[in-house]
Protein backbone atom coordinates (compact mmCIF):
# COMPACT_ATOMS: atom_id res chain seq x y z
CA UNK A 246 0.00 0.00 0.00
CA UNK A 247 1.40 3.38 -0.98
CA UNK A 248 0.57 6.93 -2.02
CA UNK A 249 0.49 7.68 -5.73
CA UNK A 250 0.51 11.19 -7.17
CA UNK A 251 -1.24 11.11 -10.56
CA UNK A 252 -1.03 13.94 -13.08
CA UNK A 253 -3.68 13.81 -15.80
CA UNK A 254 -5.99 11.96 -13.44
CA UNK A 255 -9.01 12.22 -15.77
CA UNK A 256 -7.13 10.25 -18.44
CA UNK A 257 -8.86 7.00 -19.38
CA UNK A 258 -5.64 5.01 -19.12
CA UNK A 259 -4.70 6.63 -15.78
CA UNK A 260 -8.13 5.84 -14.34
CA UNK A 261 -7.91 2.22 -15.45
CA UNK A 262 -4.54 1.96 -13.65
CA UNK A 263 -5.93 3.71 -10.58
CA UNK A 264 -8.75 1.15 -10.35
CA UNK A 265 -6.18 -1.65 -10.16
CA UNK A 266 -4.02 0.18 -7.62
CA UNK A 267 -7.09 1.05 -5.50
CA UNK A 268 -8.03 -2.63 -5.24
CA UNK A 269 -4.57 -3.24 -3.75
CA UNK A 270 -5.03 -0.51 -1.15
CA UNK A 271 -3.03 2.33 -2.70
CA UNK A 272 -4.15 5.91 -2.08
CA UNK A 273 -4.12 8.82 -4.51
CA UNK A 274 -3.40 12.48 -4.80
CA UNK A 275 -5.02 13.43 -8.10
CA UNK A 276 -4.19 16.33 -10.38
CA UNK A 277 -6.58 17.03 -13.25
CA UNK A 278 -7.30 20.00 -15.45
CA UNK A 279 -10.86 20.59 -14.22
CA UNK A 280 -13.16 19.33 -11.50
CA UNK A 281 -15.96 18.91 -14.06
CA UNK A 282 -13.90 16.41 -16.05
CA UNK A 283 -12.60 14.51 -13.02
CA UNK A 284 -15.49 14.19 -10.56
CA UNK A 285 -17.82 11.97 -12.62
CA UNK A 286 -14.95 9.60 -13.41
CA UNK A 287 -13.72 8.87 -9.87
CA UNK A 288 -16.91 7.89 -8.09
CA UNK A 289 -15.66 4.32 -7.69
CA UNK A 290 -12.32 5.52 -6.28
CA UNK A 291 -13.67 7.87 -3.63
CA UNK A 292 -12.36 5.98 -0.59
CA UNK A 293 -8.84 5.93 -2.03
CA UNK A 294 -8.58 9.62 -2.92
CA UNK A 295 -6.67 11.71 -0.38
CA UNK A 296 -6.81 14.98 -2.33
CA UNK A 297 -7.70 16.52 -5.67
CA UNK A 298 -5.88 19.45 -7.30
CA UNK A 299 -6.88 21.27 -10.46
CA UNK A 300 -4.47 22.91 -12.83
CA UNK A 301 -3.94 23.34 -16.56
CA UNK A 302 -0.55 21.65 -16.72
CA UNK A 303 0.19 23.50 -19.94
CA UNK A 304 0.87 26.56 -17.73
CA UNK A 305 4.36 25.18 -17.20
CA UNK A 306 5.58 28.04 -15.01
CA UNK A 307 2.95 27.19 -12.36
CA UNK A 308 3.83 23.52 -12.05
CA UNK A 309 6.78 23.66 -9.67
CA UNK A 310 4.69 25.51 -7.06
CA UNK A 311 1.94 22.91 -7.38
CA UNK A 312 4.39 20.02 -6.92
CA UNK A 313 6.02 21.71 -3.90
CA UNK A 314 2.61 22.32 -2.31
CA UNK A 315 1.57 18.69 -2.81
CA UNK A 316 4.80 17.18 -1.44
CA UNK A 317 4.71 19.54 1.56
CA UNK A 318 1.25 18.22 2.43
CA UNK A 319 1.87 14.59 1.42
CA UNK A 320 5.55 13.84 2.13
CA UNK A 321 4.96 10.07 1.98
CA UNK A 322 4.17 10.00 -1.76
CA UNK A 323 6.16 7.09 -3.15
CA UNK A 324 5.04 7.00 -6.79
CA UNK A 325 4.50 9.73 -9.34
CA UNK A 326 2.48 8.75 -12.41
CA UNK A 327 2.32 11.25 -15.28
CA UNK A 328 -0.45 10.50 -17.75
CA UNK A 329 -1.72 13.73 -19.30
CA UNK A 330 -1.20 14.21 -23.02
CA UNK A 331 -2.59 15.96 -26.07
CA UNK A 332 -2.66 14.42 -29.55
CA UNK A 333 -4.13 17.34 -31.50
CA UNK A 334 -3.94 17.49 -35.27
CA UNK A 335 -0.80 17.12 -37.35
CA UNK A 336 -2.04 19.31 -40.22
CA UNK A 337 -3.13 22.02 -37.77
CA UNK A 338 0.32 21.93 -36.14
CA UNK A 339 1.88 22.54 -39.55
CA UNK A 340 -0.45 25.45 -40.29
CA UNK A 341 -0.56 27.29 -36.97
CA UNK A 342 2.19 27.80 -34.45
CA UNK A 343 -0.37 27.82 -31.61
CA UNK A 344 -1.26 24.18 -32.31
CA UNK A 345 2.37 23.07 -32.69
CA UNK A 346 3.25 24.91 -29.47
CA UNK A 347 0.35 23.27 -27.61
CA UNK A 348 1.44 19.78 -28.67
CA UNK A 349 5.05 20.42 -27.69
CA UNK A 350 4.09 22.21 -24.50
CA UNK A 351 1.58 19.68 -23.13
CA UNK A 352 3.45 16.53 -24.19
CA UNK A 353 7.00 17.65 -23.43
CA UNK A 354 7.53 20.94 -21.63
CA UNK A 355 4.79 20.50 -19.04
CA UNK A 356 6.06 17.02 -18.17
CA UNK A 357 9.62 18.29 -17.78
CA UNK A 358 8.32 21.10 -15.56
CA UNK A 359 6.75 18.46 -13.30
CA UNK A 360 9.58 15.93 -13.41
CA UNK A 361 12.34 18.18 -12.07
CA UNK A 362 10.56 19.10 -8.82
CA UNK A 363 9.10 15.58 -8.38
CA UNK A 364 12.60 14.12 -8.80
CA UNK A 365 13.98 16.56 -6.21
CA UNK A 366 11.31 15.68 -3.63
CA UNK A 367 11.71 11.93 -4.11
CA UNK A 368 15.51 12.29 -4.02
CA UNK A 369 15.28 14.12 -0.70
CA UNK A 370 13.30 11.16 0.63
CA UNK A 371 15.80 8.73 -0.89
CA UNK A 372 13.30 6.37 -2.52
CA UNK A 373 10.36 6.23 -4.87
CA UNK A 374 9.33 5.77 -8.45
CA UNK A 375 8.37 7.91 -11.41
CA UNK A 376 6.33 6.45 -14.29
CA UNK A 377 5.42 8.37 -17.43
CA UNK A 378 3.20 7.55 -20.42
CA UNK A 379 4.97 8.12 -23.73
CA UNK A 380 4.15 6.75 -27.17
CA UNK A 381 5.30 4.54 -30.02
CA UNK A 382 4.78 7.71 -32.10
CA UNK A 383 8.00 8.94 -30.47
CA UNK A 384 10.10 6.14 -31.95
CA UNK A 385 10.37 7.50 -35.50
CA UNK A 386 8.83 10.58 -37.14
CA UNK A 387 6.00 9.93 -39.56
CA UNK A 388 3.84 12.41 -41.50
CA UNK A 389 0.67 11.52 -39.60
CA UNK A 390 1.81 12.73 -36.16
CA UNK A 391 5.42 13.91 -36.09
CA UNK A 392 4.78 17.06 -34.02
CA UNK A 393 3.16 15.03 -31.23
CA UNK A 394 5.61 12.19 -31.82
CA UNK A 395 8.67 14.38 -31.52
CA UNK A 396 7.44 15.70 -28.17
CA UNK A 397 6.88 12.15 -26.88
CA UNK A 398 10.21 10.99 -28.33
CA UNK A 399 12.01 13.92 -26.70
CA UNK A 400 10.33 12.99 -23.44
CA UNK A 401 11.65 9.42 -23.69
CA UNK A 402 15.19 10.80 -24.10
CA UNK A 403 14.65 13.11 -21.13
CA UNK A 404 13.52 10.11 -19.07
CA UNK A 405 16.72 8.23 -19.96
CA UNK A 406 18.79 11.06 -18.51
CA UNK A 407 16.61 11.41 -15.45
CA UNK A 408 16.79 7.65 -14.86
CA UNK A 409 20.59 7.73 -14.78
CA UNK A 410 20.55 10.80 -12.51
CA UNK A 411 18.27 9.10 -9.97
CA UNK A 412 19.66 5.57 -10.29
CA UNK A 413 19.45 3.31 -8.31
CA UNK A 414 17.24 4.58 -5.49
CA UNK A 415 14.48 6.06 -7.59
CA UNK A 416 13.17 4.08 -10.55
CA UNK A 417 12.12 5.96 -13.69
CA UNK A 418 9.79 3.96 -15.91
CA UNK A 419 9.01 4.99 -19.49
CA UNK A 420 5.74 3.37 -20.59
CA UNK A 421 5.70 3.43 -24.37
CA UNK A 422 2.09 2.97 -25.42
CA UNK A 423 0.80 1.69 -28.72
CA UNK A 424 -2.68 2.82 -29.80
CA UNK A 425 -5.34 2.59 -27.08
CA UNK A 426 -9.08 3.00 -27.58
CA UNK A 427 -9.72 6.17 -25.50
CA UNK A 428 -11.20 9.62 -26.19
CA UNK A 429 -7.77 10.64 -27.52
CA UNK A 430 -8.22 8.28 -30.47
CA UNK A 431 -12.01 8.57 -30.85
CA UNK A 432 -11.72 9.73 -34.47
CA UNK A 433 -9.25 7.02 -35.48
CA UNK A 434 -10.37 4.00 -37.46
CA UNK A 435 -9.93 1.08 -35.08
CA UNK A 436 -7.96 -2.00 -36.09
CA UNK A 437 -6.28 -4.98 -34.42
CA UNK A 438 -3.49 -2.80 -33.05
CA UNK A 439 -5.78 -0.92 -30.63
CA UNK A 440 -5.63 -2.07 -27.02
CA UNK A 441 -8.36 -1.37 -24.47
CA UNK A 442 -7.54 0.96 -21.59
CA UNK A 443 -8.08 -1.94 -19.17
CA UNK A 444 -5.63 -4.28 -20.90
CA UNK A 445 -3.06 -1.47 -21.23
CA UNK A 446 -3.50 -0.71 -17.52
CA UNK A 447 -2.73 -4.30 -16.51
CA UNK A 448 0.56 -4.12 -18.40
CA UNK A 449 1.40 -0.67 -17.07
CA UNK A 450 0.80 -1.71 -13.46
CA UNK A 451 2.92 -4.82 -13.95
CA UNK A 452 5.79 -2.80 -15.45
CA UNK A 453 5.61 -0.26 -12.61
CA UNK A 454 5.63 -3.11 -10.06
CA UNK A 455 8.78 -4.52 -11.65
CA UNK A 456 10.40 -1.06 -11.73
CA UNK A 457 11.53 -1.65 -15.31
CA UNK A 458 13.25 1.18 -17.16
CA UNK A 459 11.08 1.01 -20.26
CA UNK A 460 8.06 -1.09 -21.16
CA UNK A 461 6.21 -1.27 -24.45
CA UNK A 462 2.44 -1.63 -24.04
CA UNK A 463 1.46 -4.17 -25.34
CA UNK A 464 4.84 -5.90 -25.37
CA UNK A 465 4.97 -6.78 -29.07
CA UNK A 466 5.55 -3.08 -29.85
CA UNK A 467 9.12 -3.57 -28.57
CA UNK A 468 9.92 -5.61 -31.69
CA UNK A 469 7.91 -3.45 -34.10
CA UNK A 470 9.64 -0.32 -32.78
CA UNK A 471 13.07 -1.93 -32.90
CA UNK A 472 12.52 -2.71 -36.57
CA UNK A 473 11.12 0.74 -37.31
CA UNK A 474 14.02 2.49 -35.50
CA UNK A 475 16.75 0.44 -37.12
CA UNK A 476 15.40 0.45 -40.67
CA UNK A 477 17.65 2.43 -43.03
CA UNK A 478 16.02 5.59 -44.38
CA UNK A 479 16.20 4.37 -47.99
CA UNK A 480 14.19 1.26 -47.10
CA UNK A 481 11.80 3.09 -44.77
CA UNK A 482 10.84 5.63 -47.44
CA UNK A 483 9.94 2.84 -49.85
CA UNK A 484 7.56 1.10 -47.42
CA UNK A 485 4.52 3.34 -47.70
CA UNK A 486 2.47 1.56 -45.01
CA UNK A 487 5.24 2.19 -42.46
CA UNK A 488 6.38 5.58 -43.67
CA UNK A 489 2.90 7.19 -43.64
Ligand SMILES: NC(=O)c1ccc[n+]([C@@H]2O[C@H](COP(=O)([O-])OP(=O)(O)OC[C@H]3O[C@@H](n4cnc5c(N)ncnc54)[C@H](OP(=O)(O)O)[C@@H]3O)[C@@H](O)[C@H]2O)c1
Pocket residue numbers: 253254255256257258259277278279282300301302303304328329330331332351378379380381422423424425426427428429430
Ligand atom coordinates in the same frame (compact mmCIF):
# COMPACT_ATOMS: atom_id res chain seq x y z
N1 LIG B 1 -4.76 6.61 -26.52
C1 LIG B 1 -3.68 6.30 -27.24
O1 LIG B 1 -3.76 5.69 -28.35
C2 LIG B 1 -2.30 6.65 -26.73
C3 LIG B 1 -1.18 6.11 -27.41
C4 LIG B 1 0.09 6.43 -26.96
C5 LIG B 1 0.26 7.25 -25.85
N2 LIG B 1 -0.85 7.77 -25.22
C6 LIG B 1 -0.63 8.64 -24.07
O2 LIG B 1 -1.30 8.11 -22.95
C7 LIG B 1 -1.67 9.18 -22.07
C8 LIG B 1 -3.11 9.00 -21.64
O3 LIG B 1 -3.98 9.26 -22.74
P1 LIG B 1 -5.43 8.57 -22.84
O4 LIG B 1 -5.36 7.62 -23.97
O5 LIG B 1 -5.87 8.13 -21.49
O6 LIG B 1 -6.31 9.80 -23.35
P2 LIG B 1 -7.45 10.67 -22.66
O7 LIG B 1 -8.43 9.80 -21.94
O8 LIG B 1 -7.96 11.57 -23.73
O9 LIG B 1 -6.64 11.50 -21.56
C9 LIG B 1 -5.85 12.60 -21.87
C10 LIG B 1 -5.68 13.35 -20.58
O10 LIG B 1 -4.77 14.44 -20.71
C11 LIG B 1 -5.32 15.54 -20.01
N3 LIG B 1 -4.79 16.81 -20.48
C12 LIG B 1 -4.64 17.20 -21.76
N4 LIG B 1 -4.14 18.46 -21.78
C13 LIG B 1 -3.97 18.83 -20.48
C14 LIG B 1 -3.50 19.99 -19.85
N5 LIG B 1 -3.10 21.07 -20.56
N6 LIG B 1 -3.47 20.05 -18.49
C15 LIG B 1 -3.87 18.99 -17.77
N7 LIG B 1 -4.34 17.86 -18.30
C16 LIG B 1 -4.38 17.78 -19.66
C17 LIG B 1 -6.81 15.42 -20.26
O11 LIG B 1 -7.54 16.23 -19.35
P3 LIG B 1 -9.09 16.62 -19.63
O12 LIG B 1 -9.89 15.44 -19.14
O13 LIG B 1 -9.28 17.83 -18.80
O14 LIG B 1 -9.23 16.85 -21.10
C18 LIG B 1 -6.99 13.94 -20.04
O15 LIG B 1 -7.06 13.64 -18.68
C19 LIG B 1 -1.35 10.48 -22.80
O16 LIG B 1 -0.11 10.98 -22.36
C20 LIG B 1 -1.23 10.03 -24.25
O17 LIG B 1 -0.40 10.89 -25.00
C21 LIG B 1 -2.11 7.47 -25.62
